[in-house]
Amino acid sequence: MVGSDENNPGVGVIGPANNQGGLRAGVGKFTTGIGHNRRALSSIDRNVIGVPPNPCAVNKRALSEKEAACDMKHPPIPMHRPITRKFAAQMASNKQQRAAIPEESRKLVLQSAPSELKDCVFVDAEDCKGTSDLPVPMFVQHTEAMLEEIDRMEEEIEMEDLVKVPVMDIDGSDNKNSLAVVEYIDEIYAHYRKTESSSCVSPDYMSQQFDINDRMRGILIDWLIEVHYKFELMDETLYLTVNLIDRFLALQPVVRKKLQLVGVTAMLLACKYEEVTVPVVEDLILISDKAYSRKEVLDMEKLMVNTLQFNMSVPTPYVFMRRFLKAAQSDKKLELLSFFIIELCLVEYEMIKFSPSLLAAAAIFTAQCTLNGSKHWSRTCEWYTRYTEEQLLECSRLMVSFHQKAGTGKLTGVHRKYSTSKFGHAAKSEPAHFLVEERPNLMGGEL
Known part of the structure; x- marks a missing residue:
């Protein structure tokens, strides 16, 4: 029987994308006519509502002045990940690292950019909020709200660590005493x-x-x-x-x-x-x-x-x-x-x-x-x-x-x-x- 092989990487129900962004024909059970009738994944991504047209040009005015476009692949839509304590600590650490970088150093310099990015204009998110007539992108709002939530959780965690007193294991000394039935x-x-x-x-x-x-x-x-x-x-x-x-x-x-x-x-x-x-x-x-x-x-x-x-x-x-x-x-x-x-x-x-x-x-x-x-x-x-x-x-x-x-x-x-x-x-x-x-x-x- 022909089907997906879970033990062989790269072979599944739907094969990986080819160089042009389409699906590889002949792999998986949904292969008939896919190469001719379905659009490439990259072109589908351009129609997703809420995704910026290009990650390297947030400001449309800057794009019109440069009259250039970037051919980089689009970033994935930010997902609402549950904020656990471990994730909150990671995000807080990243935020502290970003805060340590001077404001002038945050903006990328075009001279040091690769040749394929020469025509792209990078605009800081804070500048985008203040100068652009467009609404703040959804992922920017989500990130800011998440950072505020992380700050609040950091304060709560610090207070809990200060107030919290460890609980003693009162059965630890009775592990060898069968009459204490520590297991039960x-x-x-x-x-x-x-x-x-x-x-x-x-x-x-x-x-x-x-x-x-x-x-x-x-x-x-x-x-x-x-x-x-x-x-x-x-x-x-x-x-x-x-x-x-x-x-x-x-x-x-x-x-x-x-x-x-x-x-x-x-x-x-x-x-x-x-x-x-x-x-x-x-x-x-x-x-x-x-x-x-x-x-x-x-x-x-x-x-x-x-x-x-x-x-x-x-x-x-x-x-x-x-x-x-x-x-x-x-x-x-x-x-x-x-x-x-x-x-x-x-x-x-x-x-x-x-x-x-x-x-x-x-x-x-x-x-x-x-x-x-x-x-x-x-x-x-x-x-x-x-x-x-x-x-x-x-x-x-x-x-x-x-x-x-x-x-x-x-x-x-x-x-x-x-x-x-x-x-x-x-x-x-x-x-x-x-x-x-x-x-x-x-x-x-x-x-």
């Missing part, structure tokens, strides 16, 4: 961010309950934090317990005398999911002052898992805390203070409106502000949490207010827990009062 860690947390909405509940779900309220929920969570501490359970168990309670109460009406039963059953389920050694049912009955029987606990367990459709694999604030603390390069002091602040939020019903990832990021931001005495949120933290300082301020101010009153009132379980030496006396840290004292002005800034 980004995809894992991207999945957590995508599915965390499934673990959230409506911030006003308590309005659907007829016999309990948000204050009773706070009392229950505060008591469970003490039970969790007494049993020396894992941190993951506490956060999953609170999540199970909220998700269950958002779907199932509960009378107040059964609310404590919901709490201990949620902790039993969380222990079965997270712990290696699970507390027995009798221990939970004993800790609740034998208010319920074994059968009631098991019946509530069945009701809860069926209501929640056995969905225990949900991202809680704890999984985000571990990742974000790594991004913050935390020490033990920052870690304990961050967990103290976020456990204060577990008790507060109004914090349900914030997503788990936002709670974790805001807790670390608040802890950093508490320890540093000023706002501190690095670019690395912003990169890995996907939250800016402005997005965290509302949640952070609420956390500071909880910290201020943590040791007062009736719900002091978290404060007592973090006042011990085991937790570094984190509760005794001075709150970041300046975050609460700041108030937004009318222009959206801070006062």
Whole structure:
């Protein structure tokens, strides 16, 4: 079969032009009659709208005076090339080189031109704009607009280079640690961010309950934090317990005398999911002052898992805390203070409106502000949490207010827990009062 040969240069569907500007006959599948019926490419180019009649004579008056024409081939029509950073840098370099040449040296001297260009008059583009009655050629306008755009991009790039701070690779040191799953860690947390909405509940779900309220929920969570501490359970168990309670109460009406039963059953389920050694049912009955029987606990367990459709694999604030603390390069002091602040939020019903990832990021931001005495949120933290300082301020101010009153009132379980030496006396840290004292002005800034 006769056709184009991609492996042989010079042979294709349409052959290269001959010396007279026409197509070479006998090459390619569009060859019949081409040499006799089609015009030469050079003559077709003369009819293209917007192309100057000759590149060496922009000014028509100069041509009429010299009464000469140039036989050079016409330049291609300028194409609108996307201005990338690399292209912008190249154009800027060319512009600087042109600017370094004196104005008088830019115009070509006819005496030094080749013999075939003796009759051509070269006119500078700036002179063409000022003296010619004709409109400025399209390619001149395009070039000037492009250069202005390049100047603007140069300024933006320089500002970005000055302001931009490199983001630290927090997983670089764990390349040899198989438990760190460096190859998959980004995809894992991207999945957590995508599915965390499934673990959230409506911030006003308590309005659907007829016999309990948000204050009773706070009392229950505060008591469970003490039970969790007494049993020396894992941190993951506490956060999953609170999540199970909220998700269950958002779907199932509960009378107040059964609310404590919901709490201990949620902790039993969380222990079965997270712990290696699970507390027995009798221990939970004993800790609740034998208010319920074994059968009631098991019946509530069945009701809860069926209501929640056995969905225990949900991202809680704890999984985000571990990742974000790594991004913050935390020490033990920052870690304990961050967990103290976020456990204060577990008790507060109004914090349900914030997503788990936002709670974790805001807790670390608040802890950093508490320890540093000023706002501190690095670019690395912003990169890995996907939250800016402005997005965290509302949640952070609420956390500071909880910290201020943590040791007062009736719900002091978290404060007592973090006042011990085991937790570094984190509760005794001075709150970041300046975050609460700041108030937004009318222009959206801070006062």
